[in-house]
Amino acid sequence: MIAQVRAELLKIRSTRTTIGIVVGMIALILLFSLLSGLLTKAPSLTSTEDQRGLLGVGSLAGVFSALAGIMLVTSEYRFGTIRPTFLFTPKRSRVVAAKLAAGLLAGILFGVVGEGLGFAIGYAAIAGRGLPYALNGGQTALLLFGTIGGIALWGALGVGIGMVVRNQVGAIIGLLAWGFIAENLLFAFVPSVGRFAPAHASDALMGLTTDHLLPAAAGGATLVAWTLAFALAAVGLAARRDVT
């Protein structure tokens, strides 16, 4: 199993796609952190929740972490490397488990880099503008670990999504359409259901306290449940479907 995880990590590292995803992630977080850190008017940057929003901009890395997870599966189907992969490891559940683990590990790295960057810039903006830092130690820890943990889970979730959908373009469009449009609509119109959706569960896990969001622990549990559900679907489908 460790052998398979090492192989999967090498797959992530050995294409330029990953570099592109990381560069895109850093660029987007830089842009959003700097814009909101510098342009937001001071009164809108004093409350705990306001500062959480700024310091947690790094959670955008979750999108990229999920993309990396999706690519780890769908590019194998797209380019046919899934065949040698399964020929070398015919126990498909083992391949899927290794991919989930690799997605999670890569996600931790995305999280540390992304949220590290977002938090550093946000903190510098708050301090540089002479505003008092509003989060206590516990809140700061929850923000950092919750955000990074959420980003990591999205890496594994991406693997699950990729394995269920298999088609690269379909999986990516599905992720973006769900995360940026469908889920926001759902949360806006039916918050009692929308708060259980994965992106809002990750918001909760960061410690955000927007109306209707779940408590942090419940948010974390919900995101874990989503990840497990997709992981199980991925294992089941991988075992049943023929590789053409």
Add this chain to the structure above:
Amino acid sequence: MRSKHERWRRKPVANPIRRSDGLALSEQVAPEPAAPAASGAVVVADGLTKRFGSVLAVDSLSFALAPGTITGFLGPNGAGKTTTLRMLLGLASPSSGSASVFGRPYSELAQPALRIGTVLEATDFHPGRTGRDHLRMLSRSAGLPDARVDEVLRLVELEGSAGRRVKGYSLGMRQRLGLAAALLGDPELLILDEPANGLDPEGVRWLRDFLRAFATGGRTVLVSSHVLAEVAQTVDQVLIINRGKLVVESSLEQLTARVGGSVRVRTPELARLQEALQRSQIDFTTLNEQGGLVHGVSSERIGDLAFAAGVPIHELVAEGSSLEDVFLELTAEPQP
């Protein structure tokens, strides 16, 4: 000046497999017998059937491959060869029937890459990944050391290009990279799907020499092709399928005999040729003092025999139907 590429193909393939301990596996005088002793067969298909909707792609296919043989798996495009191979390899599940490799279904083998090397398609690479990284990710998943990657790269003479991304590889290079991946685990059985596709004549010859060398010492090869001529000089036996059904399972010799055609031969040293043919128990009819008709063997075989006997040949013409004709006849669509 010779190009690097050329050098690769001209190099004879004496010991295709070398382990990290320096042991060349194909050059020993008395090779170890191949592992599957009990049942004998390395690959067994038993009533293998695959149905896609209303289409019967593979129809109760049964065969067994003995160790140490090179088997040509032949049939026109769409005959069901690739589907059969996928079922053998656990990539597709049969609608009915079963397949086993070394006595078990492929998917139940613990470390299949250490016993079976496979090349399915020459396009199964991520174009943005280097050849070396492609091999590394596979060797890691099998728990093999990275040093083995460099060994197989040397073997297929791709070391110089291993650091380049696969998108810059020619089709021949991709075929060799695929072969390198198949050889990572130093397997006893090679399964190749249309490996000669896209190779130029010299590449085909390299492959042929390679497979011959591989099969010495009890190792087994199953190689599919839609062109009989591609494999006729390599294989010991043929499985011919058409529309999912096995139509012929025989040795190449038997198939050639079945052709029934004869080969007209002309030589200034007829007596010596007759002697050589007699030694190999091949029928010969004298037409005149310069030649005659050889029955039941291919012109390749006669040419080889004459060459071995040092008999000059001035003419060698297949008369009547050739192997290729028989192949086409066997695999033809039924007349409406």
